[in-house]
Amino acid sequence: MQQLVFLPDNAPFTEPQRAWLNGFVAGLLGMERTQSAPGAQAAAPAAAPQIEEDFPWHDPTLALDERMKLATGRPLERRLMAAMGQLDCGQCGYLCKTYAESIAGGTEADLGKCVPGGRATAKKLKELLVHRPSAPVTRPAPIAVPVPVVERGYGRAAPVPARLISSTPLTAPGSEREVRHVAFELDESGLLYEPGDSLGIWPHNNPDEVELLIAILRAKGSEAVTLSDGAVVAAREALGRECDLRAPSDALYALLAREAKDEADRSRLSKLAEDDSRAEGLGVHDVLDALLEFPSARPSIVEFAAALGRMQPRLYSIACSQKRHPREVHLAVSVLRYEKNDRSYLGTGSGLLSEHLRPGRTASVFVQRAHAFRLPADLAAQVIMVGPGTGIAPFRAFLQERAAAGAAGRNWLFFGNHRREGDFLYRTELEEFAVKRVLSRMDLAFSRDQTNKVYVQHKMLEAAQELWRWLANGAYLYVCGDAQRMAGDVDLALQQIAVTQGGMDGAAAKRFLVELAKAGRYQRDVY
Numbered sequence: 001m002q003q004l005v006f007l008p009d010n011a012p013f014t015e016p017q018r019a020w021l022n023g024f025v026a027g028l029l030g031m032e033r034t035q036s037a038p039g040a041q042a043a044a045p046a047a048a049p050q051i052e053e054d055f056p057w058h059d060p061t062l063a064l065d066e067r068m069k070l071a072t073g074r075p076l077e078r079r080l081m082a083a084m085g086q087l088d089c090g091q092c093g094y095l096c097k098t099y100a101e102s103i104a105g106g107t108e109a110d111l112g113k114c115v116p117g118g119r120a121t122a123k124k125l126k127e128l129l130v131h132r133p134s135a136p137v138t139r140p141a142p143i144a145v146p147v148p149v150v151e152r153g154y155g156r157a158a159p160v161p162a163r164l165i166s167s168t169p170l171t172a173p174g175s176e177r178e179v180r181h182v183a184f185e186l187d188e189s190g191l192l193y194e195p196g197d198s199l200g201i202w203p204h205n206n207p208d209e210v211e212l213l214i215a216i217l218r219a220k221g222s223e224a225v226t227l228s229d230g231a232v233v234a235a236r237e238a239l240g241r242e243c244d245l246r247a248p249s250d251a252l253y254a255l256l257a258r259e260a261k262d263e264a265d266r267s268r269l270s271k272l273a274e275d276d277s278r279a280e281g282l283g284v285h286d287v288l289d290a291l292l293e294f295p296s297a298r299p300s301i302v303e304f305a306a307a308l309g310r311m312q313p314r315l316y317s318i319a320c321s322q323k324r325h326p327r328e329v330h331l332a333v334s335v336l337r338y339e340k341n342d343r344s345y346l347g348t349g350s351g352l353l354s355e356h357l358r359p360g361r362t363a364s365v366f367v368q369r370a371h372a373f374r375l376p377a378d379l380a381a382q383v384i385m386v387g388p389g390t391g392i393a394p395f396r397a398f399l400q401e402r403a404a405a406g407a408a409g410r411n412w413l414f415f416g417n418h419r420r421e422g423d424f425l426y427r428t429e430l431e432e433f434a435v436k437r438v439l440s441r442m443d444l445a446f447s448r449d450q451t452n453k454v455y456v457q458h459k460m461l462e463a464a465q466e467l468w469r470w471l472a473n474g475a476y477l478y479v480c481g482d483a484q485r486m487a488g489d490v491d492l493a494l495q496q497i498a499v500t501q502g503g504m505d506g507a508a509a510k511r512f513l514v515e516l517a518k519a520g521r522y523q524r525d526v527y
Contacts, residue, residue: 061491078100083125093113118247164185192367195375200367201363205243213239213245216291217291246286253270253272255304315527317394321398321400324403332392334389337351373524382476383402391482415444461497478524483526
């Protein structure tokens with residue numbers, strides 16, 4: 001057998017490492033070739049492998065338009081899937097694939113459940129469904145299977161109460177982004193989790209905002225409201241816990257258009273019902289804004305509540321190991337807070353955890369198991385972690401877990417934020433990990449501390465040779481944080497490292513990362 005050589009002679013690897021990498025790259029390119037001895041019998045053709053359906057759009061770093069192009073010509077359920085956020089985060093109660101299939105099959109009517117995709121996803125789903133055939137597609141009769149029972153505390157449908165211990169700032173006063181360390185007590189719930197899991201929290205709306213909405217609609221709050229699942233609750237309860245007061249739905253705009261007494265209001269609301277992308281330009285950032293902006297539209301509170309989207313849980317990466325904190329769960333929460341048009345806006349989930357929920361009070365929580373974000377079982381394996389901002393959360397858990405387990409494998413962290421002074425999350429603990437050699441190496445990128453902005457991907461490129469050496473030695477690479485920019489930039493940096501250090505071309509570098517992910521050695525938790 002003759003193997004093509006891809007790595008340059010001066011690449012920093014031992015001969016066994018060089019042989020392994022050359023073989024790996026050759027396999028990717030399909031360029032490994034054999035020379036048969038004269039007269040040798042040709043090998044029998046291999047059985048045709050089973051073709052697995054591919055989902056090239058299932059990448060959260062791709063823009064919506066790119067994902068839709070990749071799904072061109074696919075069945076409706078796959079095009080619906082391409083419109084999702086591609087995180088498989090579980091906030092909707094499905095995976096992206098199964099949510100799309102349920103919508104296409106007519107068993108799920110709510111198009112607003114994809115929290116990461118937000119308005120853009122809901123709009124695209126609505127657009128795709130306009131072209132759905134009116135006659136149902138004939139499919140084989142489904143095989144009856146038992147409905148799985150959700151264990152209490154391990155799914156959005158079965159939350160348990162957890163008592164808030166504390167919510168304390170991780171960032172200094174005056175920082176551009178407020179981040180808080182949030183700790184819950186788990187004594188009564190008995191919840192178990194692993195590093196990589198997320199904690200789902202069912203938030204509730206600001207009570208003052210709920211009362212203001214009731215007053216604007218000249219209602220009492222005791223009116224009976226029927227929710228989309230058929231449940232009947234009082235209007236105050238519906239607005240407080242069951243309805244989404246952040247993003248006005250198309251149904252709300254349509255209702256307000258029907259109820260508007262002013263012709264100009266009616267015209268603008270009708271346009272928003274068809275395309276709400278211009279809402280913020282009108283100063284409409286949430287449901288309260290919609291009522292304030294269009295004072296001639298005052299529906300009954302019963303119709304109003306029925307037209308709102310449903311509340312969705314918020315997921316936060318768990319920031320601790322249960323080996324270190326057996327009766328607690330920790331989160332790193334970025335607080336959404338801003339001022340517009342003389343109004344203060346506060347995120348629903350982060351507002352609950354930063355202001356509305358007091359220590360000693362409980363929230364409804366559940367553990368969302370990670371399906372592909374787990375530490376290697378081999379304690380000797382090396383681990384590379386890339387987690388700027390609140391992306392540090394699962395890696396704090398990873399480091400605590402590895403320390404508690406006495407893992408011999410080295411750990412390397414890339415962390416970044418705006419400024420070292422004020423935005424270095426968990427600084428004391430990370431520096432202690434470094435002193436104790438739990439953290440073998442820590443590369444830091446504080447983007448606002450110099451004229452030229454420096455991000456984690458730049459630090460990765462600076463350390464390209466050593467990073468490639470770790471990967472050649474079997475290291476596992478994890479990325480957590482922003483899907484739209486950071487994760488894509490990190491992926492491009494890794495491709496560049498594969499080119500410069502591994503001697504690959506661009507196409508081979510991309511395939512290298514795909515194969516690394518398939519092997520479980522390139523895992524991402526991005527949002």
